[in-house]
Amino acid sequence: MVRRLLLLNGLAVIGAVLYHASGWGFTAMFWWTDRYAAVTVPDFSQMGSIPYYGLRLVVQLIIFSIPAFLFVSGFFTAFATGRDQLTVSWKVIGTRIKNLAIPYLLWTGAIIVTNVLAGQLYTPARLFQEIVFGKAAPPYYYVPLIIQLYLLSPFLIRFARTHVRALLIIAAILQFSVQTIKYVELLGVNLPSSNLLQIFTASWFFPGHIFWYVFGITVKFNLPSMKKWLDKYKWVFLGLLIVLIPIGMFEWEVILHASEVGWLAHQRTLINELYSLMFLLCFLAFEWFPIPPSKRINALGPKSFGVYLAHSPVLQYASRGMYHLTPWILGVQILFQPILLILGIGVPLLLMKIVEHSPARRFYAYIFG
């Protein structure tokens, strides 16, 4: 099972690239439509079309990415605790945070400098938000999030050693509460103290994701009993996984129509979280199930943090480049999406290769983690 986590990480980073590529796909579909058709934008006439549902299906299928990253990190923290230690050492946590923070700050700094050179204005408040909350690029919220979870680790592990079920239940309730509040926000209902609730449900804040991290810790600490449990219920998990795909897609359409705002950028919902849980359980339970290009995906696993940091600016420049140079591609999602996927993974890997074989090799870990 442990070795398969490398494959899980590889699949998760492909999923992350696909997720953000689909975001550019929706942009091309609704806001850049005038680049390839005689319409006024935003134009939502493609909503309900085959390409639209194709993108929605992709988003639904790969929504497990962030839970998978957090699960593997929680698993690692439990590993780093050892058999007999009460909790994980602050030294291990400090080193892990340093190794994540340096590349993150470097990429965030590069994006901010590029934006300033392009004429964007940065107030101290915006600068603070982009660095501390990971808002320089859409996927960057993950780094402040995982740092918070690592900082909580010594307490979580101590609790998991003695009350693992209670910890798992508390984490699930906390995350469930955040998701419930999110539904209210998505439907545009104004609640008292909604500013406070917005912080509580922010993607960079740990309560909305803590279950996945705790789940990783739990699996590591209870591996033999977990394996038996997974084997007993694996077909139930698979059945639920399959059923939750159309339910998740249908749920988002209902939310979109009920919100009456025309368009909403996708956000995680309770059904998505259930789907992610079933995906992880199936992945662990069916460890004998072969995934054809697993060697290549395995190789991607160790490079996932570098790909994660670098893919966002790559997708942005690639999409904007096509907007100016080859706008017809924007109207052909079956071509646009594979191009973004190949560039989103290929360009970061190429950058890594170049750095690896240059005098800058000694800075590799600081650039790509």
Add this chain to the structure above:
Amino acid sequence: MDTQTILTDYVKEELLKGRKMEIKPEDDLLSAGILDSLGILQMVAFIEDRFGYQVPDEDVVFENFVSIEALTNYLKANQ
């Protein structure tokens, strides 16, 4: 090549990622930030491929992977 040398070479080549560091067999790889979550998974995969030994999930613990020396001893005892 003996097991310890093979493991040291692997750590230097794949896990140091270009950082200039002297690695002693007894160095704590986790505290030094050389082994992270993916590093451990890479190491498990490497052992399986290079030594043909499948590390049981229950043996993937801090005590066996904390240093090159610990890992060498583990492999000697179990191979």
